[in-house]
Amino acid sequence: MTTTARHHVVIVGSGFGGLFAAKRLARADVDVTLVSRTVHHLFQPLLYQVATGILSEGEIAPATREVLKRQGNVRVLLGDVLDVDLDARSVTFAGEGTTTTLSYDSLVVAAGAGQSYFGNEHFAEHAPGMKTVDDALELRARIFTAFERAELAATPEARDRALTFVVVGAGPTGVEMAGQIAELANRTLAGEYRSIATSTARIVLLDAADRVLPMFDERLSRDTADRLRRLGVDVRLGGLVTDIDASGLTVRSTRDGGERRIDAETVVWAAGVEANPLGRMIAERAGADTDRAGRVRVEPDTSVPGHPEVFVVGDLMALDGLPGVAQVAIQSGRHAAATIAARVAGRPEPGPFRYWDKGSMATISRFAAVAEVGRIRLTGFVAWVAWLFVHLLYLIGFKNRVTTLLHWAISFVGRGRTQRAVTRQQIVARTVLQRVEKERVGGTAADAHVSEEARRRA
Amino acid sequence: MTTTARHHVVIVGSGFGGLFAAKRLARADVDVTLVSRTVHHLFQPLLYQVATGILSEGEIAPATREVLKRQGNVRVLLGDVLDVDLDARSVTFAGEGTTTTLSYDSLVVAAGAGQSYFGNEHFAEHAPGMKTVDDALELRARIFTAFERAELAATPEARDRALTFVVVGAGPTGVEMAGQIAELANRTLAGEYRSIATSTARIVLLDAADRVLPMFDERLSRDTADRLRRLGVDVRLGGLVTDIDASGLTVRSTRDGGERRIDAETVVWAAGVEANPLGRMIAERAGADTDRAGRVRVEPDTSVPGHPEVFVVGDLMALDGLPGVAQVAIQSGRHAAATIAARVAGRPEPGPFRYWDKGSMATISRFAAVAEVGRIRLTGFVAWVAWLFVHLLYLIGFKNRVTTLLHWAISFVGRGRTQRAVTRQQIVARTVLQRVEKERVGGTAADAHVSEEARRRA
Numbered sequence: 001m002t003t004t005a006r007h008h009v010v011i012v013g014s015g016f017g018g019l020f021a022a023k024r025l026a027r028a029d030v031d032v033t034l035v036s037r038t039v040h041h042l043f044q045p046l047l048y049q050v051a052t053g054i055l056s057e058g059e060i061a062p063a064t065r066e067v068l069k070r071q072g073n074v075r076v077l078l079g080d081v082l083d084v085d086l087d088a089r090s091v092t093f094a095g096e097g098t099t100t101t102l103s104y105d106s107l108v109v110a111a112g113a114g115q116s117y118f119g120n121e122h123f124a125e126h127a128p129g130m131k132t133v134d135d136a137l138e139l140r141a142r143i144f145t146a147f148e149r150a151e152l153a154a155t156p157e158a159r160d161r162a163l164t165f166v167v168v169g170a171g172p173t174g175v176e177m178a179g180q181i182a183e184l185a186n187r188t189l190a191g192e193y194r195s196i197a198t199s200t201a202r203i204v205l206l207d208a209a210d211r212v213l214p215m216f217d218e219r220l221s222r223d224t225a226d227r228l229r230r231l232g233v234d235v236r237l238g239g240l241v242t243d244i245d246a247s248g249l250t251v252r253s254t255r256d257g258g259e260r261r262i263d264a265e266t267v268v269w270a271a272g273v274e275a276n277p278l279g280r281m282i283a284e285r286a287g288a289d290t291d292r293a294g295r296v297r298v299e300p301d302t303s304v305p306g307h308p309e310v311f312v313v314g315d316l317m318a319l320d321g322l323p324g325v326a327q328v329a330i331q332s333g334r335h336a337a338a339t340i341a342a343r344v345a346g347r348p349e350p351g352p353f354r355y356w357d358k359g360s361m362a363t364i365s366r367f368a369a370v371a372e373v374g375r376i377r378l379t380g381f382v383a384w385v386a387w388l389f390v391h392l393l394y395l396i397g398f399k400n401r402v403t404t405l406l407h408w409a410i411s412f413v414g415r416g417r418t419q420r421a422v423t424r425q426q427i428v429a430r431t432v433l434q435r436v437e438k439e440r441v442g443g444t445a446a447d448a449h450v451s452e453e454a455r456r457r458a
Numbered sequence: 459m460t461t462t463a464r465h466h467v468v469i470v471g472s473g474f475g476g477l478f479a480a481k482r483l484a485r486a487d488v489d490v491t492l493v494s495r496t497v498h499h500l501f502q503p504l505l506y507q508v509a510t511g512i513l514s515e516g517e518i519a520p521a522t523r524e525v526l527k528r529q530g531n532v533r534v535l536l537g538d539v540l541d542v543d544l545d546a547r548s549v550t551f552a553g554e555g556t557t558t559t560l561s562y563d564s565l566v567v568a569a570g571a572g573q574s575y576f577g578n579e580h581f582a583e584h585a586p587g588m589k590t591v592d593d594a595l596e597l598r599a600r601i602f603t604a605f606e607r608a609e610l611a612a613t614p615e616a617r618d619r620a621l622t623f624v625v626v627g628a629g630p631t632g633v634e635m636a637g638q639i640a641e642l643a644n645r646t647l648a649g650e651y652r653s654i655a656t657s658t659a660r661i662v663l664l665d666a667a668d669r670v671l672p673m674f675d676e677r678l679s680r681d682t683a684d685r686l687r688r689l690g691v692d693v694r695l696g697g698l699v700t701d702i703d704a705s706g707l708t709v710r711s712t713r714d715g716g717e718r719r720i721d722a723e724t725v726v727w728a729a730g731v732e733a734n735p736l737g738r739m740i741a742e743r744a745g746a747d748t749d750r751a752g753r754v755r756v757e758p759d760t761s762v763p764g765h766p767e768v769f770v771v772g773d774l775m776a777l778d779g780l781p782g783v784a785q786v787a788i789q790s791g792r793h794a795a796a797t798i799a800a801r802v803a804g805r806p807e808p809g810p811f812r813y814w815d816k817g818s819m820a821t822i823s824r825f826a827a828v829a830e831v832g833r834i835r836l837t838g839f840v841a842w843v844a845w846l847f848v849h850l851l852y853l854i855g856f857k858n859r860v861t862t863l864l865h866w867a868i869s870f871v872g873r874g875r876t877q878r879a880v881t882r883q884q885i886v887a888r889t890v891l892q893r894v895e896k897e898r899v900g901g902t903a904a905d906a907h908v909s910e911e912a913r914r915r916a
Binding site for chain 1: 523535595606612653
């Protein structure tokens with residue numbers, strides 16, 4: 001293998017960590033290759049808006065190469081990393097039928113994390129996660145067709161099962177999903193159905209912990225739970241999911257160990273994350289450690305022990321107990337890039353990574369949020385305005401996206417849910433799944449065939 | 459089966475015919491049930507904008523029940539019609555795992571048409587049609603990942619194959635697709651790739667006829683072909699597709715019968731339509747005829763011979779050689795509804811359906827279109843403004859959709875292509891398909907594995 005004269009940085013991943021590492025290298029004397037398994041960067045904090053029909057997937061997932069278009073020293077390639085050879089300093093990936101091996105001088109691994117079902121992989125089929133565009137579109141289809149199923153239901157039991165939505169995990173994503181499903185049921189869809197009142201939908205927010213948003217101040221957790229309850233969300237804490245199938249889930253109480261069944265056909269899994277398997281591969285080969293979630297324990301400068309030229313950032317990185325949030329990914333990606341840039345320029349390296357906690361926020365509903373910045377705690381409308389401001393600021397960072405910005409502004413302030421299309425593929429897949437499950441559990445005749453009498457309105 | 463006191467109209471389909479039939483019955487003393495296999499109405503004339511990343515699917519596919527929300531006498535149900543019993547006057551459909559039978563007093567069948575491959579069903583896998591949201595999203599993924607594949611290509615042949623786009627069928631949809639792919643390659647994507655110049659992409663517009671837009675005046679056809687050629691589209695007329703596989707297609711000249719191969723991985727099929735099979739079922743049971751495309755030959759008032767209570771409208775209807783366009787569907791749907799409303803009210807029926815030809819239009823690129831209204835023929839910018847005006851007028855017809863209208867206005871005038879997200883499912887499915895084909899045709903080693911030397915920029 002030959003190397004070109006210029007220092008070559010390979011970045012794996014187009015999420016916050018990878019994208020901001022690439023941007024930070026704009027003026028460095030390096031060639032950058034960013035390899036990603038998706039064509040888009042994903043603005044994950046707004047994924048719940050795609051899952052509930054507010055924004056289109058394109059609005060939160062700009063093409064990575066469009067974002068980096070004007071940065072001449074970066075090329076973007078689509079591919080799944082198959083292998084990292086730390087001794088040969090090369091990365092092998094497969095994309096669109098072509099397998100490619102790239103040698104690197106520096107490597108930044110920002111492959112992120114996926115949903116974790118804590119060993120219960122069979123939950124995934126019935127309870128999609130909330131990590132990717134695929135997840136959000138799948139959930140959007142499931143949520144909207146659940147109301148269709150309720151409208152068609154032959155029995156009150158079938159209707160109630162279709163109208164029960166369970167969100168597992170009461171972190172920001174879970175809180176946002178529960179709040180938005182409640183808004184859908186209580187407001188957006190009100191008056192659109194004839195056989196059901198959508199406001200009778202039951203939305204359950206479940207967590208094994210004893211409060212929602214455990215990373216926030218306790219008062220904010222209480223305020224959030226109160227607001228959710230006022231929206232009609234059934235907030236259930238201290239409940240551990242032990243099983244999920246097509247028609248519901250089983251929950252064990254962390255207090256008394258008692259098991260309860262919840263009949264529900266739509267379940268959202270927002271309960272845990274698991275690092276990309278690339279983390280374990282790299283750790284193993286470097287002789288480094290991983291934590292329980294499979295994240296690589298890195299040196300203070302985010303490099304891998306024994307391999308100062310390899311950096312692991314973002315959700316894949318275990319360092320000082322930092323959480324898997326966008327700001328950690330952005331800042332650690334930038335830090336790794338700054339370290340590389342300094343090295344190449346022969347300047348002193350920035351040294352240990354220091355996270356600047358800009359605070360946390362979560363929206364509950366339109367015009368209501370909670371935010372915590374240092375000692376400042378905001379709730380309600382004020383917090384929502386802060387939330388909007390921060391997200392718009394972030395967006396403005398993406399140049400040349402006026403169209404998107406205007407689209408966003410309209411969607412944020414408007415009441416509309418313009419994104420309600422469901423593909424035939426999704427409907428058919430769902431129907432086939434339902435049929436298979438019905439056969440397995442032995443559905444009743446009343447479920448399968450309904451007479452005219454039951455159908456027509458009185 | 460019992461019937462309620464009120465006259466019950468069942469409408470099958472939520473396209474232009476079905477939706478406008480339902481709306482026309484707003485003030486009639488009837489109950490309406492609209493059954494559709496999709497949750498959305500589809501504004502099909504703009505489907506090419508979804509396939510090329512300009513609009514999101516939600517913007518052209520509003521939820522049918524949202525559009526009809528305020529019309530209290532309509533209910534909307536999701537389902538595939540399995541059976542129509544003309545004697546018992548009942549429709550049986552399956553939706554979301556529930557099978558339902560509805561009796562009707564009047565029936566309006568507006569089930570539309572799908573793509574026709576003229577008996578070559580195996581073309582479908584390699585050349586998606588342009589009839590549904592599924593089609594548009596599939597094509598969007600194929601078009602955008604084709605450029606990714608070209609960027610990764612190991613050989614010039616593989617790159618050229620990935621950068622060749624063939625649109626089969628030079629009607630309005632084909633012209634619009636070819637024009638938009640050319641804009642993508644020449645403008646939108648310019649400067650985003652490092653190993654390829656996107657403007658070297660080859661876009662072929664193919665038709666067996668001897669001119670594009672055969673339904674328009676000849677001068678407009680010439681003008682359109684000229685404009686497309688200036689955009690870099692290779693307009694090839696008099697060519698019949700005889701085979702399509704994963705790596706290209708075979709075209710037979712209608713002049714000399716000679717066969718030519720075009721190496722291309724992305725093929726759009728916009729060449730023919732075939733009526734929904736429901737047409738043949740109804741015709742058979744009523745003893746009526748269908749035309750070659752499977753459309754039902756109806757009476758002058760759009761009813762089925764011998765069944766004055768059953769109407770077939772839109773693309774499923776064969777009457778006076780009327781074309782399968784939106785205006786025919788809208789007007790025939792309204793006509794059938796007006797006939798039912800008059801009957802129920804005891805007023806004289808409107809009689810034979812008369813189509814008011816409002817003209818035809820097709821966009822070629824941003825700011826250029828052709829339009830023909832009676833003897834008026836418009837081209838270029840003037841035609842584009844007319845096109846925009848007509849489409850915005852139509853949209854305003856959908857109440858309560860200010861958000862969408864603003865989104866549209868921004869997308870139409872802006873240069874942005876904000877909708878470029880590709881799901882992992884699409885990438886993986888495509889890769890698997892490529893691999894299977896490669897194994898079948900025996901790909902070369904160079905295609906499958908590329909060394910570092912070939913990859914790095916000089």
